[in-house]
Amino acid sequence: MKITNRPILLVEDDQVDKMTVVRALKEIHVTNPLVHRENGEEAVHYLQEPASEKPCIILLDLNMPIMNGLEFLKAVKNDDKLKRIPIVVLTTSEEQQDKINSFDLGVAGYMAKPVDYRQFVEVMRSIDAYWTISEMP
Numbered sequence: 001m002k003i004t005n006r007p008i009l010l011v012e013d014d015q016v017d018k019m020t021v022v023r024a025l026k027e028i029h030v031t032n033p034l035v036h037r038e039n040g041e042e043a044v045h046y047l048q049e050p051a052s053e054k055p056c057i058i059l060l061d062l063n064m065p066i067m068n069g070l071e072f073l074k075a076v077k078n079d080d081k082l083k084r085i086p087i088v089v090l091t092t093s094e095e096q097q098d099k100i101n102s103f104d105l106g107v108a109g110y111m112a113k114p115v116d117y118r119q120f121v122e123v124m125r126s127i128d129a130y131w132t133i134s135e136m137p
Helices: 013-026 039-050 071-078 096-104 118-133
Strands: 008-011 034-038 057-060 087-091 109-112
Touching: 008 013, 008 039, 013 034, 013 118, 034 039, 039 071, 057 071, 057 118, 071 087, 071 096, 087 096, 096 109, 109 118
Parallel strands: 008 034, 008 057, 057 087, 087 109
Antiparallel strands: none
16 A cells, blocks of 8 residues: 555644645645644544554654644653554654654654744755655554
């Protein structure tokens, strides 16, 4: 089965950042459907819903209301059905501890959100290249 048609799950509470991701993915010709959830809690519900298709990758913001990114990571990585989905943190956080905690919780990557749109497109391009060539179990 090709993973190219599986959705990308974006867990992000900021609408501007969401639109930036959508625009960047479109620009680099990523055709996967994008599923968007505003916070970790909504994203966990989506992932646990039997009817919803499991994403090929999760793009995760850390600073969100209700359930933040680190709490979301704990929930997903403790779930046998979900723990192998690669998660890339996209964050404005400069906190070294956030980075350490994220890797302790098994993220595939950790990227600071560049303020500059062109740089952001390059970040998305590198994520796309990574998960396109990465072999999923």
